[in-house]
Amino acid sequence: MADRLGYDYAWAVEHHFLEEYSHCAAPEVFLGAASQRTKDIRLGHGVIQTTTNQPHRVAEKVATLDLLSGGRVELGMGEGAGPAELHPFGVQVRSKRDRWEEAVKAIIPMFTKTDWEFHGEFHDFPARNVVPKPYQKPHPPLWVACSNIQTIANAGEWGMGALGFTFVSPEAARAWVHRYYNALLNQPNRLCEYPENPNIAMVNGFMCAETDEEAREKASGWTFFVFALGYYGRKGIEAPGTGDLWAAYQDWRGSEQEAKALESGLIGSPETIRERLRMFEAAHVDQIILLNQAGKTSHQDICDSLELFAKEVMPEFHERQPEQDAWKADVMNRRLMLEDIDTEGYNIFSHQNKDIVRLSPDELKAMMAAKEAAGNGGDKAEAAGD
Numbered sequence: 528m529a530d531r532l533g534y535d536y537a538w539a540v541e542h543h544f545l546e547e548y549s550h551c552a553a554p555e556v557f558l559g560a561a562s563q564r565t566k567d568i569r570l571g572h573g574v575i576q577t578t579t580n581q582p583h584r585v586a587e588k589v590a591t592l593d594l595l596s597g598g599r600v601e602l603g604m605g606e607g608a609g610p611a612e613l614h615p616f617g618v619q620v621r622s623k624r625d626r627w628e629e630a631v632k633a634i635i636p637m638f639t640k641t642d643w644e645f646h647g648e649f650h651d652f653p654a655r656n657v658v659p660k661p662y663q664k665p666h667p668p669l670w671v672a673c674s675n676i677q678t679i680a681n682a683g684e685w686g687m688g689a690l691g692f693t694f695v696s697p698e699a700a701r702a703w704v705h706r707y708y709n710a711l712l713n714q715p716n717r718l719c720e721y722p723e724n725p726n727i728a729m730v731n732g733f734m735c736a737e738t739d740e741e742a743r744e745k746a747s748g749w750t751f752f753v754f755a756l757g758y759y760g761r762k763g764i765e766a767p768g769t770g771d772l773w774a775a776y777q778d779w780r781g782s783e784q785e786a787k788a789l790e791s792g793l794i795g796s797p798e799t800i801r802e803r804l805r806m807f808e809a810a811h812v813d814q815i816i817l818l819n820q821a822g823k824t825s826h827q828d829i830c831d832s833l834e835l836f837a838k839e840v841m842p843e844f845h846e847r848q849p850e851q852d853a854w855k856a857d858v859m860n861r862r863l864m865l866e867d868i869d870t871e872g873y874n875i876f877s878h879q880n881k882d883i884v885r886l887s888p889d890e891l892k893a894m895m896a897a898k899e900a901a902g903n904g905g906d907k908a909e910a911a912g913d
Contacts, residue, residue, distance in 0.1 A: 528830060530565040532837035533845070536601065536728075537561060538573030538690075538816055543612045544764060547772040548755035555588045562596035570596055573690050573816070574605035574672045577630035578623050579616040582650055583657055585630070586637035590661040598662035603690050604631060605672030611763045625649070631718045638666035668724040676874055679703050679727070683710030686717050688726035690816075693791050697806035699873035700729070704811050705865040708858050725859060726813045732792030733817035734828070735836040739795040745832075746794045747780075751822030753788040754779050773823070793817065797839035808844060811854060 529537060539557055542549035551557065558570045570592065575585060585604075593600040606623040607613045613620055626649050633645045637657040644654035661667060670688035673679045680703075682689035689707060694700040707727055732749030736742035754776045779785060793800045793815070807815065817836070819829055857863035 529833060530568040532833065533841065534568055534833070534837065536569040536571050536814065536816070537565075538571040538601075538603070540573055541576050541605075542608065543576075543579065544615065544767070545608070545611065545755075545759060546768070546770060548752070548759060555592055558592055558600075559595055562592060562599070565596075565599075568599070569601050570599050571601035571670070572603045573601075573670070574603035576607045576612075577604045577634065578607045578613060578618050578626045582630050582633040582645070583637065583652070583655070585634050586657050587659075589667060590638065590657075590659045593661040593663055593667055594659060596662075598667075600661070600663070600667040601670060601688075602667040603670035603672060603688070604634075605674075605690075608674070608759070609763070611759055622649075628718055635666065635669075635719050635721050665722070668726075669721055670724065670726070670728075676703070680706050680710045680870075683707040684714050684716040686711060686715060686721070686723040686725075688724045688728065688813075691727070691729050693729050693731040694807075694812075695791075695873055697810050699870075700807055700810035700812050702868040702870045702873050703727075705868045706870050708865055709867060712859070712861070725855060727811075728814035728816055729807070729812055730816040730818050732788065732794060733819040733832065733836075734792070734794045734824075735797060735800055735832045735840070737796060737835070739799050742795045742799075742832075743789060745824065745828050746789060746792065746819075748819055748822035748824030749792050749794065750780070750785045750788045751776050752818065753784070757784075776822075797835060800836065801840050801843065804840070804844060808847070808851070811851065813851065813855075 537558075539554035540549060540551050541554045543552050554572060554575065558572070561568075561570055572589070575589070577585060589600060589602055604627065606627045607618070610620055613623060618626065629647045629649050633647065633650050633652075636643050638661055641656040642654050643657065645652055668688060669686075670690050671678065671682045671685065673682060673689045673691035676691065679689045679691055683706070694703065704727055708725065711723065711725055732746065732752065734742045734746040734749065736745060751773070755772055758772060758775065793803060795803075804815065817833075819832055854863070858865060
């Protein structure tokens with residue numbers, strides 16, 4: 528239906544073991560099915576975990592999907608959420624950034640080279656020709672997950688699209704957009720050879736209905752998503768197969784945190800959503816990823832919401848896409864210089880709190896050093912870092 532209505536992208540995340548919150552452990556299978564039921568919509572890995580997948584398998588699966596879809600794949604790559612996901616795969620949280628960077632260096636040449644070998648810290652393999660090769664040349668556009676907002680600047684340096692969550696405000700969006708493009712143009716740090724993909728996408732909670740009141744009543748999927756994200760960030764996996772996250776969520780409903788989550792989302796009538804989108808459009812965010820398939824939101828409400836948005840809101844922004852394209856061309860060709868805006872005051876996403884914001888590798892190393900200096904062992908430092 529989204530394809531028929533003119534939506535541009537469909538993104539599927541990869542998560543493991545996160546009961547109730549995310550049941551998408553094999554996104555390549557879902558996207559493969561979607562490729563045969565759609566014609567135009569772009570199919571995005573948002574993201575595939577390079578920490579829990581062998582580089583060869585990533586390249587093989589992505590290229591196969593690209594062929595099945597006639598070249599409609601977008602390749603987002605990420606590290607995995609934390610110990611709940613990574614530890615069963617034998618991966619330490621403290622090494623996930625290093626693993627991710629090395630995996631990118633190992634994977635990307637597989638799309639083009641016919642005799643590729645790699646010898647790194649985490650991956651070591653002899654020369655092979657990884658087949659098939661993708662439909663898109665040299666390969667699908669590259670994106671990176673930005674669950675830590677600081678990664679937006681890294682994404683610019685790497686020349687990859689940034690897949691992040693909703694910003695605190697349009698002002699924050701503008702500051703981080705400027706930071707991203709200035710890093711891309713002035714501080715390039717490509718991990719290997721690949722085409723740039725200058726794009727910023729933000730995930731936002733979504734429910735479009737005839738009135739604001741009706742939309743808020745149907746938006747429990749988004750607030751459950753925010754609650755579950757924080758829950759797993761704080762507690763991890765406590766009792767596999769026996770928990771009831773939805774019941775725990777009921778005690779959280781009506782809280783100040785839920786109110787903030789509702790305010791941050793694209794939740795309301797077409798006019799309400801249109802006004803908020805215009806602010807992010809003015810900040811030059813490229814893409815909004817609409818998240819309403821969560822919690823116990825009904826299939827009918829999801830379809831009605833997508834249909835109303837496509838009819839009443841989307842055409843206006845599609846009509847102005849050439850203006851965004853022209854702005855980006857001016858920036859990329861240095862005809863328009865973006866001022867450096869201090870992002871210090873905008874260093875968290877609106878749905879995050881101190882319990883679930885991811886530490887950067889440097890912050891984690893500093894914290895581990897402090898723990899060890901205080902007499903705690905590495906395992907305790909790892910637990911704190913997790």
